[in-house]
Amino acid sequence: MSLMTLTAAITGDQDPDYYAGRADAYDDHQAGTPLDVLITRATYNTAHHTPGYAKGYSTRVEEIRREIADINDLQADIAHTEHLERAA
Incomplete structure (x- = not known):
């Protein structure tokens, strides 16, 4: 079973490939793809897809990072705060 990713309507000079690239990155992340793999795919897309899709x-991927x-x-701030509270 697959879920459809909803995006805003594309109007005017907006590039549909750009939004397709964003949607694919979102879907990959939601499927559990690790960040380092997403970064590798982003680099690959630069050479093998349209500029809009790659962008x-x-x-x-940068937003996810x-x-x-x-x-x-x-989480580090919370752990530090909890550690200080326990020590007091």
Whole structure:
């Protein structure tokens, strides 16, 4: 069974390949693909897909990388705070 990824309507000068790349990166991430594999795929897409698709995929992968970094930072802050509370 597959799920459809919904995106905003494409109008005007927007490149549908860009949004297809973003949707594929999102789907790959939701399927559990590790970040390092997503980055490798983004690099591969630069040489083997349209520029719009590659840019969309790479942009979403960068957003995912930042989200993961933010989550890791937050978890480290929480662990540090809990450690200090226990020590007091």
